Amino acid sequence: MGETILNLQKITKRFGDTKVLKGIDLTIEKGEFITFLGPSGCGKTTTLRIIAGLETPDTGKVILNGEDVTDTEPNKRDVNTVFQSYALFPHMDVASNIGYGLKLKKTSKETIKKKIEEVLELVQLQGFEKRKPSELSGGQKQRVAIARAIINNPKILLLDEPLGALDLQLRRQMQLELKKLQKKLGITFIYITHDQEEAINMSDRIVVMRDGIFEQTGTPDEVYNTPLTSYVARFVGNANVIEGKVSSIGEDRIVVTVGQENIAVKKSEKDYKVGDRITLAVRSENILVNDEMEYPITAKVTEKSFAGGLLRMVFQLENKEELVASRHGINYNLEIGDEAKIGWNMDNVVIVNN
Numbered sequence: 001m002g003e004t005i006l007n008l009q010k011i012t013k014r015f016g017d018t019k020v021l022k023g024i025d026l027t028i029e030k031g032e033f034i035t036f037l038g039p040s041g042c043g044k045t046t047t048l049r050i051i052a053g054l055e056t057p058d059t060g061k062v063i064l065n066g067e068d069v070t071d072t073e074p075n076k077r078d079v080n081t082v083f084q085s086y087a088l089f090p091h092m093d094v095a096s097n098i099g100y101g102l103k104l105k106k107t108s109k110e111t112i113k114k115k116i117e118e119v120l121e122l123v124q125l126q127g128f129e130k131r132k133p134s135e136l137s138g139g140q141k142q143r144v145a146i147a148r149a150i151i152n153n154p155k156i157l158l159l160d161e162p163l164g165a166l167d168l169q170l171r172r173q174m175q176l177e178l179k180k181l182q183k184k185l186g187i188t189f190i191y192i193t194h195d196q197e198e199a200i201n202m203s204d205r206i207v208v209m210r211d212g213i214f215e216q217t218g219t220p221d222e223v224y225n226t227p228l229t230s231y232v233a234r235f236v237g238n239a240n241v242i243e244g245k246v247s248s249i250g251e252d253r254i255v256v257t258v259g260q261e262n263i264a265v266k267k268s269e270k271d272y273k274v275g276d277r278i279t280l281a282v283r284s285e286n287i288l289v290n291d292e293m294e295y296p297i298t299a300k301v302t303e304k305s306f307a308g309g310l311l312r313m314v315f316q317l318e319n320k321e322e323l324v325a326s327r328h329g330i331n332y333n334l335e336i337g338d339e340a341k342i343g344w345n346m347d348n349v350v351i352v353n354n
Protein backbone atom coordinates (compact mmCIF):
# COMPACT_ATOMS: atom_id res chain seq x y z
CA MET A 1 0.00 0.00 0.00
CA GLY A 2 1.21 3.51 -0.81
CA GLU A 3 0.60 6.64 1.17
CA THR A 4 -3.04 7.57 1.79
CA ILE A 5 -4.00 11.01 0.49
CA LEU A 6 -7.76 10.98 0.93
CA ASN A 7 -10.14 9.10 3.12
CA LEU A 8 -13.93 9.30 2.83
CA GLN A 9 -15.63 7.89 5.88
CA LYS A 10 -19.32 6.89 5.94
CA ILE A 11 -20.46 9.94 3.99
CA THR A 12 -24.16 10.59 3.60
CA LYS A 13 -25.93 13.47 1.91
CA ARG A 14 -29.55 14.21 1.21
CA PHE A 15 -31.19 16.96 -0.79
CA GLY A 16 -34.73 17.42 0.51
CA ASP A 17 -36.27 13.96 0.69
CA THR A 18 -33.72 12.37 -1.61
CA LYS A 19 -30.81 10.48 -0.13
CA VAL A 20 -28.14 11.13 -2.72
CA LEU A 21 -25.20 9.50 -0.91
CA LYS A 22 -25.96 6.54 1.33
CA GLY A 23 -22.80 6.02 3.34
CA ILE A 24 -19.75 5.89 1.13
CA ASP A 25 -16.26 4.86 2.24
CA LEU A 26 -13.11 5.12 0.17
CA THR A 27 -9.35 5.35 0.63
CA ILE A 28 -7.32 6.91 -2.16
CA GLU A 29 -3.55 6.69 -2.43
CA LYS A 30 -1.17 9.44 -3.38
CA GLY A 31 -0.62 9.57 -7.14
CA GLU A 32 -3.62 7.40 -8.03
CA PHE A 33 -5.83 8.03 -11.03
CA ILE A 34 -9.22 7.05 -9.68
CA THR A 35 -12.49 7.32 -11.57
CA PHE A 36 -16.06 7.53 -10.33
CA LEU A 37 -18.11 5.76 -12.98
CA GLY A 38 -21.87 5.68 -12.95
CA PRO A 39 -25.03 6.80 -14.74
CA SER A 40 -26.50 10.28 -14.53
CA GLY A 41 -27.83 11.13 -11.08
CA CYS A 42 -25.99 8.43 -9.10
CA GLY A 43 -24.14 11.00 -6.98
CA LYS A 44 -20.76 11.41 -8.70
CA THR A 45 -20.72 15.20 -8.77
CA THR A 46 -22.05 15.43 -5.22
CA THR A 47 -19.17 13.22 -4.01
CA LEU A 48 -16.68 15.41 -5.86
CA ARG A 49 -18.20 18.60 -4.46
CA ILE A 50 -17.92 17.18 -0.96
CA ILE A 51 -14.22 16.45 -1.54
CA ALA A 52 -13.75 19.98 -2.91
CA GLY A 53 -15.61 21.51 0.05
CA LEU A 54 -18.37 22.99 -2.11
CA GLU A 55 -20.89 20.80 -0.28
CA THR A 56 -20.92 19.59 3.34
CA PRO A 57 -21.91 15.97 4.07
CA ASP A 58 -24.80 15.35 6.49
CA THR A 59 -22.75 12.71 8.28
CA GLY A 60 -19.27 11.27 7.80
CA LYS A 61 -15.81 12.70 7.39
CA VAL A 62 -13.41 13.83 4.69
CA ILE A 63 -9.79 13.26 5.72
CA LEU A 64 -7.26 14.93 3.44
CA ASN A 65 -3.61 14.13 4.01
CA GLY A 66 -4.37 12.94 7.53
CA GLU A 67 -6.37 16.03 8.46
CA ASP A 68 -10.13 16.25 9.00
CA VAL A 69 -11.26 18.86 6.43
CA THR A 70 -14.99 18.06 6.52
CA ASP A 71 -15.82 21.64 7.53
CA THR A 72 -12.83 23.35 5.92
CA GLU A 73 -13.48 25.99 3.26
CA PRO A 74 -12.75 25.02 -0.37
CA ASN A 75 -9.89 27.50 -0.80
CA LYS A 76 -8.17 26.16 2.31
CA ARG A 77 -8.01 22.65 0.86
CA ASP A 78 -5.16 21.57 -1.34
CA VAL A 79 -7.61 20.54 -4.03
CA ASN A 80 -8.56 22.05 -7.41
CA THR A 81 -11.42 21.26 -9.73
CA VAL A 82 -11.74 21.15 -13.52
CA PHE A 83 -15.32 21.34 -14.75
CA GLN A 84 -16.79 20.20 -18.04
CA SER A 85 -17.88 23.78 -18.72
CA TYR A 86 -14.22 25.00 -18.43
CA ALA A 87 -15.37 28.05 -16.38
CA LEU A 88 -12.78 30.37 -17.96
CA PHE A 89 -13.06 34.15 -17.59
CA PRO A 90 -14.12 35.27 -21.09
CA HIS A 91 -12.64 38.78 -20.89
CA MET A 92 -9.18 37.57 -19.79
CA ASP A 93 -6.53 36.11 -22.05
CA VAL A 94 -5.08 32.63 -21.55
CA ALA A 95 -2.14 33.82 -19.42
CA SER A 96 -4.38 35.86 -17.10
CA ASN A 97 -6.86 32.98 -16.77
CA ILE A 98 -4.07 30.59 -15.81
CA GLY A 99 -2.24 33.00 -13.51
CA TYR A 100 -5.36 34.35 -11.78
CA GLY A 101 -5.08 32.23 -8.63
CA LEU A 102 -1.39 33.01 -8.15
CA LYS A 103 -2.06 36.73 -8.66
CA LEU A 104 -4.67 36.62 -5.88
CA LYS A 105 -2.03 35.05 -3.67
CA LYS A 106 0.26 38.00 -4.43
CA THR A 107 2.88 35.83 -6.11
CA SER A 108 5.55 37.91 -7.88
CA LYS A 109 4.96 38.74 -11.55
CA GLU A 110 8.12 36.98 -12.61
CA THR A 111 7.24 33.74 -10.83
CA ILE A 112 3.74 33.83 -12.30
CA LYS A 113 5.14 34.32 -15.81
CA LYS A 114 7.57 31.42 -15.38
CA LYS A 115 4.88 29.12 -13.99
CA ILE A 116 2.48 30.03 -16.79
CA GLU A 117 5.16 29.08 -19.32
CA GLU A 118 5.75 25.80 -17.53
CA VAL A 119 2.12 24.73 -17.42
CA LEU A 120 1.43 25.90 -20.97
CA GLU A 121 4.23 23.61 -22.08
CA LEU A 122 2.76 20.76 -20.05
CA VAL A 123 -0.61 21.12 -21.78
CA GLN A 124 1.05 21.84 -25.14
CA LEU A 125 -0.24 25.36 -25.58
CA GLN A 126 3.00 27.33 -25.85
CA GLY A 127 2.46 30.66 -27.58
CA PHE A 128 -1.25 30.89 -26.70
CA GLU A 129 -0.73 33.37 -23.82
CA LYS A 130 -2.50 36.29 -25.47
CA ARG A 131 -5.51 34.48 -26.91
CA LYS A 132 -8.97 35.04 -25.46
CA PRO A 133 -11.13 31.97 -24.65
CA SER A 134 -13.40 32.88 -27.61
CA GLU A 135 -10.38 32.37 -29.89
CA LEU A 136 -9.79 28.80 -28.73
CA SER A 137 -11.23 25.45 -29.75
CA GLY A 138 -13.03 23.26 -27.21
CA GLY A 139 -9.97 21.10 -26.68
CA GLN A 140 -7.73 24.15 -26.22
CA LYS A 141 -10.16 25.66 -23.68
CA GLN A 142 -10.08 22.42 -21.76
CA ARG A 143 -6.28 22.48 -21.77
CA VAL A 144 -6.33 26.03 -20.38
CA ALA A 145 -8.74 24.93 -17.63
CA ILE A 146 -6.37 22.09 -16.76
CA ALA A 147 -3.31 24.38 -16.82
CA ARG A 148 -5.09 26.76 -14.46
CA ALA A 149 -5.93 23.93 -12.10
CA ILE A 150 -2.41 22.50 -11.90
CA ILE A 151 -0.42 25.74 -11.69
CA ASN A 152 -0.36 25.78 -7.90
CA ASN A 153 0.47 22.08 -7.56
CA PRO A 154 -2.63 20.85 -5.74
CA LYS A 155 -2.45 17.54 -3.90
CA ILE A 156 -5.59 16.39 -5.66
CA LEU A 157 -7.14 17.39 -8.95
CA LEU A 158 -10.87 16.78 -9.29
CA LEU A 159 -12.12 16.46 -12.86
CA ASP A 160 -15.87 16.47 -13.47
CA GLU A 161 -16.47 15.02 -16.96
CA PRO A 162 -13.70 17.26 -18.32
CA LEU A 163 -13.87 15.80 -21.82
CA GLY A 164 -17.66 15.55 -22.02
CA ALA A 165 -18.04 18.43 -24.47
CA LEU A 166 -15.43 17.19 -26.95
CA ASP A 167 -16.01 15.08 -30.04
CA LEU A 168 -15.02 11.43 -29.89
CA GLN A 169 -11.67 11.70 -31.69
CA LEU A 170 -10.43 14.64 -29.64
CA ARG A 171 -11.76 12.98 -26.54
CA ARG A 172 -9.65 9.88 -27.16
CA GLN A 173 -6.56 11.99 -27.79
CA MET A 174 -7.15 14.07 -24.64
CA GLN A 175 -7.66 10.88 -22.60
CA LEU A 176 -4.14 9.79 -23.46
CA GLU A 177 -2.71 13.25 -22.86
CA LEU A 178 -4.39 13.62 -19.50
CA LYS A 179 -3.19 10.24 -18.37
CA LYS A 180 0.39 11.09 -19.41
CA LEU A 181 0.17 14.45 -17.69
CA GLN A 182 -1.07 12.86 -14.50
CA LYS A 183 1.82 10.39 -14.41
CA LYS A 184 4.30 13.18 -15.09
CA LEU A 185 2.93 15.45 -12.36
CA GLY A 186 2.30 12.67 -9.84
CA ILE A 187 -0.85 14.51 -8.68
CA THR A 188 -3.77 12.36 -7.51
CA PHE A 189 -6.57 12.64 -10.07
CA ILE A 190 -10.19 11.97 -9.15
CA TYR A 191 -12.09 11.79 -12.38
CA ILE A 192 -15.78 11.58 -13.15
CA THR A 193 -17.28 9.97 -16.20
CA HIS A 194 -20.31 7.97 -17.23
CA ASP A 195 -18.34 6.46 -20.11
CA GLN A 196 -17.05 3.00 -19.20
CA GLU A 197 -14.50 2.93 -22.00
CA GLU A 198 -12.99 6.20 -20.80
CA ALA A 199 -12.84 4.88 -17.24
CA ILE A 200 -11.13 1.67 -18.36
CA ASN A 201 -8.62 3.52 -20.58
CA MET A 202 -7.47 5.99 -17.99
CA SER A 203 -7.85 4.74 -14.44
CA ASP A 204 -5.67 2.94 -11.94
CA ARG A 205 -8.89 2.15 -10.08
CA ILE A 206 -12.55 2.56 -10.87
CA VAL A 207 -15.32 3.15 -8.36
CA VAL A 208 -18.58 1.96 -9.91
CA MET A 209 -21.40 4.02 -8.41
CA ARG A 210 -25.04 3.10 -8.24
CA ASP A 211 -27.70 5.26 -6.72
CA GLY A 212 -25.64 6.78 -3.91
CA ILE A 213 -23.50 3.77 -3.10
CA PHE A 214 -20.12 2.47 -4.23
CA GLU A 215 -21.10 -0.82 -5.81
CA GLN A 216 -17.59 -2.08 -6.63
CA THR A 217 -14.11 -0.59 -6.45
CA GLY A 218 -11.22 -2.18 -8.28
CA THR A 219 -8.72 -1.99 -11.13
CA PRO A 220 -10.18 -1.76 -14.64
CA ASP A 221 -9.31 -5.43 -15.07
CA GLU A 222 -11.16 -6.41 -11.89
CA VAL A 223 -14.37 -4.54 -12.56
CA TYR A 224 -14.39 -5.59 -16.22
CA ASN A 225 -13.45 -9.24 -15.86
CA THR A 226 -14.76 -10.08 -12.41
CA PRO A 227 -17.83 -7.96 -11.78
CA LEU A 228 -19.35 -8.71 -8.39
CA THR A 229 -22.88 -7.73 -9.27
CA SER A 230 -25.17 -7.89 -12.28
CA TYR A 231 -25.23 -4.07 -12.28
CA VAL A 232 -21.44 -3.81 -12.66
CA ALA A 233 -21.43 -6.58 -15.28
CA ARG A 234 -24.01 -4.69 -17.34
CA PHE A 235 -22.68 -1.18 -16.80
CA VAL A 236 -18.96 -1.82 -17.24
CA GLY A 237 -18.84 -4.83 -19.54
CA ASN A 238 -22.18 -4.54 -21.36
CA ALA A 239 -22.59 -8.13 -20.24
CA ASN A 240 -25.56 -10.46 -20.65
CA VAL A 241 -27.03 -11.40 -17.30
CA ILE A 242 -28.63 -14.85 -17.12
CA GLU A 243 -30.64 -16.28 -14.27
CA GLY A 244 -31.06 -19.98 -13.66
CA LYS A 245 -31.23 -22.76 -11.13
CA VAL A 246 -28.39 -25.02 -10.03
CA SER A 247 -29.18 -28.49 -11.36
CA SER A 248 -25.98 -30.36 -10.49
CA ILE A 249 -22.55 -29.72 -9.09
CA GLY A 250 -19.48 -31.40 -10.56
CA GLU A 251 -15.85 -31.41 -9.56
CA ASP A 252 -14.96 -28.22 -11.41
CA ARG A 253 -18.33 -26.84 -12.45
CA ILE A 254 -21.83 -25.89 -11.53
CA VAL A 255 -24.46 -26.89 -14.07
CA VAL A 256 -27.30 -24.40 -14.30
CA THR A 257 -30.69 -24.89 -15.92
CA VAL A 258 -32.01 -21.95 -17.88
CA GLY A 259 -35.49 -22.63 -19.21
CA GLN A 260 -35.17 -26.20 -20.55
CA GLU A 261 -31.44 -26.12 -21.23
CA ASN A 262 -28.25 -26.56 -19.28
CA ILE A 263 -25.27 -24.24 -19.15
CA ALA A 264 -22.23 -24.35 -16.86
CA VAL A 265 -20.00 -22.08 -14.85
CA LYS A 266 -16.74 -22.80 -13.06
CA LYS A 267 -17.17 -23.71 -9.41
CA SER A 268 -16.85 -20.72 -7.10
CA GLU A 269 -15.61 -20.31 -3.54
CA LYS A 270 -19.18 -19.84 -2.43
CA ASP A 271 -21.07 -23.06 -1.77
CA TYR A 272 -24.11 -23.67 -3.90
CA LYS A 273 -26.71 -26.41 -3.51
CA VAL A 274 -28.85 -28.05 -6.14
CA GLY A 275 -31.97 -25.91 -6.53
CA ASP A 276 -30.30 -22.58 -5.62
CA ARG A 277 -31.04 -19.63 -7.84
CA ILE A 278 -27.90 -18.28 -9.47
CA THR A 279 -27.08 -15.29 -11.67
CA LEU A 280 -24.39 -15.42 -14.34
CA ALA A 281 -22.81 -12.76 -16.52
CA VAL A 282 -21.21 -13.27 -19.91
CA ARG A 283 -20.01 -10.47 -22.16
CA SER A 284 -21.33 -10.20 -25.69
CA GLU A 285 -17.91 -10.75 -27.29
CA ASN A 286 -17.62 -14.09 -25.49
CA ILE A 287 -20.79 -15.58 -26.91
CA LEU A 288 -19.95 -18.33 -29.37
CA VAL A 289 -22.27 -19.00 -32.30
CA ASN A 290 -22.44 -22.37 -34.11
CA ASP A 291 -19.00 -23.10 -32.73
CA GLU A 292 -17.56 -25.89 -30.65
CA MET A 293 -18.90 -25.71 -27.14
CA GLU A 294 -19.74 -27.98 -24.24
CA TYR A 295 -23.19 -26.62 -23.45
CA PRO A 296 -24.90 -25.35 -26.59
CA ILE A 297 -28.30 -23.69 -26.28
CA THR A 298 -30.78 -23.27 -29.07
CA ALA A 299 -31.61 -19.66 -29.88
CA LYS A 300 -33.23 -17.63 -32.60
CA VAL A 301 -31.84 -14.47 -34.20
CA THR A 302 -34.13 -11.51 -33.51
CA GLU A 303 -31.88 -8.58 -34.43
CA LYS A 304 -28.78 -8.05 -36.53
CA SER A 305 -26.81 -4.84 -37.02
CA PHE A 306 -23.33 -3.56 -37.90
CA ALA A 307 -21.68 -0.66 -36.15
CA GLY A 308 -18.06 0.38 -36.55
CA GLY A 309 -16.94 -2.99 -37.92
CA LEU A 310 -18.76 -4.80 -35.15
CA LEU A 311 -21.50 -7.29 -35.86
CA ARG A 312 -24.16 -7.28 -33.15
CA MET A 313 -26.77 -9.99 -32.97
CA VAL A 314 -29.58 -10.53 -30.53
CA PHE A 315 -30.56 -14.14 -29.83
CA GLN A 316 -33.78 -15.17 -28.15
CA LEU A 317 -33.71 -18.29 -26.02
CA GLU A 318 -36.62 -20.68 -25.72
CA ASN A 319 -37.62 -19.04 -22.44
CA LYS A 320 -37.83 -15.69 -24.35
CA GLU A 321 -34.77 -14.23 -22.63
CA GLU A 322 -32.47 -12.37 -24.98
CA LEU A 323 -28.69 -12.48 -25.25
CA VAL A 324 -26.50 -10.12 -27.25
CA ALA A 325 -23.51 -11.44 -29.17
CA SER A 326 -20.97 -9.17 -30.84
CA ARG A 327 -17.94 -9.86 -32.95
CA HIS A 328 -15.55 -7.88 -35.08
CA GLY A 329 -16.28 -8.22 -38.75
CA ILE A 330 -17.52 -11.81 -38.70
CA ASN A 331 -20.72 -12.69 -40.40
CA TYR A 332 -22.28 -15.81 -38.97
CA ASN A 333 -24.30 -16.38 -42.14
CA LEU A 334 -27.41 -16.02 -40.09
CA GLU A 335 -30.44 -13.92 -40.76
CA ILE A 336 -33.27 -12.74 -38.54
CA GLY A 337 -35.50 -15.71 -37.75
CA ASP A 338 -32.72 -18.32 -38.17
CA GLU A 339 -31.96 -20.77 -35.41
CA ALA A 340 -28.46 -21.30 -34.06
CA LYS A 341 -26.55 -22.98 -31.29
CA ILE A 342 -25.00 -20.48 -28.94
CA GLY A 343 -22.85 -20.90 -25.87
CA TRP A 344 -19.55 -19.90 -24.34
CA ASN A 345 -16.35 -21.13 -22.87
CA MET A 346 -16.74 -21.84 -19.14
CA ASP A 347 -13.80 -19.53 -18.39
CA ASN A 348 -15.75 -16.59 -19.79
CA VAL A 349 -18.76 -16.64 -17.51
CA VAL A 350 -18.85 -15.35 -13.94
CA ILE A 351 -21.28 -15.72 -11.07
CA VAL A 352 -22.59 -12.34 -9.87
CA ASN A 353 -24.87 -11.13 -7.11
CA ASN A 354 -28.16 -9.83 -8.30
Ligand code: ATP
Pocket residue numbers: 015016020038039040041042043044045046047194
Ligand atom coordinates in the same frame (compact mmCIF):
# COMPACT_ATOMS: atom_id res chain seq x y z
P1 ATP B 1 -24.55 13.56 -13.76
O1 ATP B 1 -23.71 12.50 -14.43
O2 ATP B 1 -25.85 13.77 -14.46
O3 ATP B 1 -23.81 14.83 -13.48
P2 ATP B 1 -24.19 12.69 -11.02
O4 ATP B 1 -23.97 11.24 -10.83
O5 ATP B 1 -23.01 13.57 -10.97
O6 ATP B 1 -25.00 12.94 -12.33
P3 ATP B 1 -25.22 14.34 -8.90
O7 ATP B 1 -25.05 15.61 -9.65
O8 ATP B 1 -24.30 14.06 -7.79
O9 ATP B 1 -25.23 13.10 -9.89
O10 ATP B 1 -26.72 14.31 -8.37
C1 ATP B 1 -27.25 13.25 -7.63
C2 ATP B 1 -28.71 13.55 -7.31
O11 ATP B 1 -28.79 14.65 -6.42
C3 ATP B 1 -29.54 13.91 -8.52
O12 ATP B 1 -30.79 13.29 -8.38
C4 ATP B 1 -29.65 15.41 -8.44
O13 ATP B 1 -30.86 15.85 -9.01
C5 ATP B 1 -29.63 15.66 -6.94
N1 ATP B 1 -29.02 16.96 -6.60
C6 ATP B 1 -27.74 17.33 -6.82
N2 ATP B 1 -27.50 18.56 -6.34
C7 ATP B 1 -28.65 19.00 -5.80
C8 ATP B 1 -29.05 20.21 -5.12
N3 ATP B 1 -28.21 21.20 -4.91
N4 ATP B 1 -30.33 20.28 -4.71
C9 ATP B 1 -31.20 19.27 -4.90
N5 ATP B 1 -30.89 18.12 -5.51
C10 ATP B 1 -29.64 17.98 -5.97
